Amino acid sequence: MLSRTANSIYWMSRYIERAENYARFIDVNYNLSLEMAPGTPEQWEPLIITTGDYELYQEHYGQVNKTNVVSFLSFDLENPNSIRNCIIKARENARQIRPEITKELWEQINNLYYYIKEERDIENVLENDPRTFFNEVKRGCQLLYGIFDSTISRNEGWNFRAIGQYLERADKTLRVLDVKYHILLPHTRAVGSTIDLVQWGSLLKSVSAYDMYRKVYGTIKTNDIAEFLILDRYFARSVLHCLTQAQTALHDISGNRMGYSNEAERTLGSLKSHLEYKRIDEVIGQGLHEFIDDLQKHINEVNDAIQETFFHHEMSQDQYQEQTSE
Numbered sequence: 265m266l267s268r269t270a271n272s273i274y275w276m277s278r279y280i281e282r283a284e285n286y287a288r289f290i291d292v293n294y295n296l297s298l299e300m301a302p303g304t305p306e307q308w309e310p311l312i313i314t315t316g317d318y319e320l321y322q323e324h325y326g327q328v329n330k331t332n333v334v335s336f337l338s339f340d341l342e343n344p345n346s347i348r349n350c351i352i353k354a355r356e357n358a359r360q361i362r363p364e365i366t367k368e369l370w371e372q373i374n375n376l377y378y379y380i381k382e383e384r385d386i387e388n389v390l391e392n393d394p395r396t397f398f399n400e401v402k403r404g405c406q407l408l409y410g411i412f413d414s415t416i417s418r419n420e421g422w423n424f425r426a427i428g429q430y431l432e433r434a435d436k437t438l439r440v441l442d443v444k445y446h447i448l449l450p451h452t453r454a455v456g457s458t459i460d461l462v463q464w465g466s467l468l469k470s471v472s473a474y475d476m477y478r479k480v481y482g483t484i485k486t487n488d489i490a491e492f493l494i495l496d497r498y499f500a501r502s503v504l505h506c507l508t509q510a511q512t513a514l515h516d517i518s519g520n521r522m523g524y525s526n527e528a529e530r531t532l533g534s535l536k537s538h539l540e541y542k543r544i545d546e547v548i549g550q551g552l553h554e555f556i557d558d559l560q561k562h563i564n565e566v567n568d569a570i571q572e573t574f575f576h577h578e579m580s581q582d583q584y585q586e587q588t589s590e
Contacts, residue, residue: 273424285436288472292469295466314446347380430509437493490552538562
């Protein structure tokens with residue numbers, strides 16, 4: 265497969281996953297703000313901090329409130345990672361590889377693209393209940409996953425799609441978990457309170473983990489939640505499971521089953537092995553925020569190794585984003 269084609273499939277997948285995850289945690293935070301007791305301050309700043317775009321937000325908005333945050337993360341064309349920009353970039357990547365994808369996949373990504381372009385009035389979205397908008401984005405992205413799985417041959421293209429999706433998902437699971445850290449940072453006295461439990465429950469719901477977590481652990485406990493979202497081998501959105509799936513797809517591309525044959529396999533295999541033998545008490549002892557931050561850096565290193573191994577003559581991610589932003 266041409267590296268340019270593989271690169272487009274990889275980034276199309278990452279942008280779709282990113283859009284869905286942004287819709288997830290904005291939606292859950294909005295629901296959480298409705299559940300809080302009167303007078304409880306709404307926690308919108310942590311969402312900006314954990315996306316890594318806080319400085320950009322400050323340049324354009326300054327004041328942190330619900331309207332500004334939802335607008336910035338959902339519709340702002342100046343934010344390269346807004347839901348709208350992610351869908352635009354995903355469609356552009358799909359357009360570049362139109363002969364490699366099915367008619368059904370192209371039609372669905374177009375449906376999502378035109379939906380997001382029509383819903384651009386933040387005041388209207390907030391007035392009409394933004395949960396409807398976020399649910400449409402989530403359903404649209406999930407439908408794309410299903411169409412891809414049911415209509416695309418299990419070849420190199422399918423594997424590059426899987427690598428992109430699972431690396432992005434691992435990163436976003438970590439970011440969602442880190443949101444809780446930033447919420448608790450100035451209010452450690454709230455640990456164990458009713459508000460604390462509601463927030464942890466909302467966090468689990470933001471990654472569709474609430475039901476599966478309760479089946480495994482029952483009661484809501486901080487260490488158990490961190491273990492489930494980071495180290496569980498079977499939950500679809502846990503970091504370890506995502507890295508395992510990405511590694512399997514990477515081995516399918518290289519035809520290698522033992523050790524590593526390139527830098528991408530070495531970097532990903534090293535990170536996965538590091539997690540496989542971790543215990544949650546070690547993670548908490550190190551500091552959950554510090555551990556998450558370190559993991560995210562390693563996931564970025566995996567992405568860099570994939571770029572260098574398979575797409576070395578292509579543009580960097582930043583250059584690509586700049587070119588495809590409207």
